[in-house]
Amino acid sequence: MTNYGQFCTVARGSEILGERWTPLVVRELLCGSTHFNEIRRGLPRMSATLLAQRLKKLEEVGVLRRVQEGNNQEYVLTPAGEELRPIILAIGHWGARWIGSRLRANQLDAGFLMWDIRRFAHIDEFPSDRKVVIHFFLNDARQRERHWWLVVANGEIDLCREDPGHELTLVVEASVASLTEIWTGDSDPDAEQQARRLLVRGGRRDTRDLWRWLGRSVFASSKVPVK
Known part of the structure; x- marks a missing residue:
């Protein structure tokens, strides 16, 4: 030490x-x-x-x-x-505000990104009358980190690295950087779709509700004056 x-x-x-x-x-x-x-x-x-x-x-x-x-x-x-909670939160908000989206390739981590999405997704926003299964395909991640399944049912959420075999509600295809920037608030889904870095397949209503279900990182609300 x-x-x-x-x-x-x-x-x-x-x-x-x-x-x-x-x-x-x-x-x-x-x-x-x-x-x-x-x-x-x-x-x-x-x-x-x-x-x-x-x-x-x-x-x-x-x-x-x-x-x-x-x-x-x-x-x-x-x-x-x-x-230490307000201290750690303050560091995170400071980083979001003053460092922002200046990410290097070695700072992109598909595993941590998906774990963060899993634990902060707005589970109360998901439909309560049916199971929701979202397949995330991170097309430029390492082979073993390309496919993830988020399963939400009966008020519980699970993240799988193997296909759970359930009927899919949505398929989300993106690069790790694209999904990370949406999650951190440095970009938005519409911009990523227009740039062809994000593709969401599924029913129209579920596609519309996806980002309300997932939400954003707890630090995404911080203003980012520096890019």
């Missing part, structure tokens, strides 16, 4: 929160992930060993606690961890 050698609490807090990956681990916990594998789904490029180290450190400094129930182990934020 970095030691700045200062008594200033900004320095001492940064010694903990400034470590690589730590703010993102806290982000995942704040988003509701409590199991190790859930946290990893939001951090697919972080090794399991390093994640275990960061979780242990956060436990040592009192940001989280481990809860053991039978064979299941959960990571739960303490009051100190919950106090």
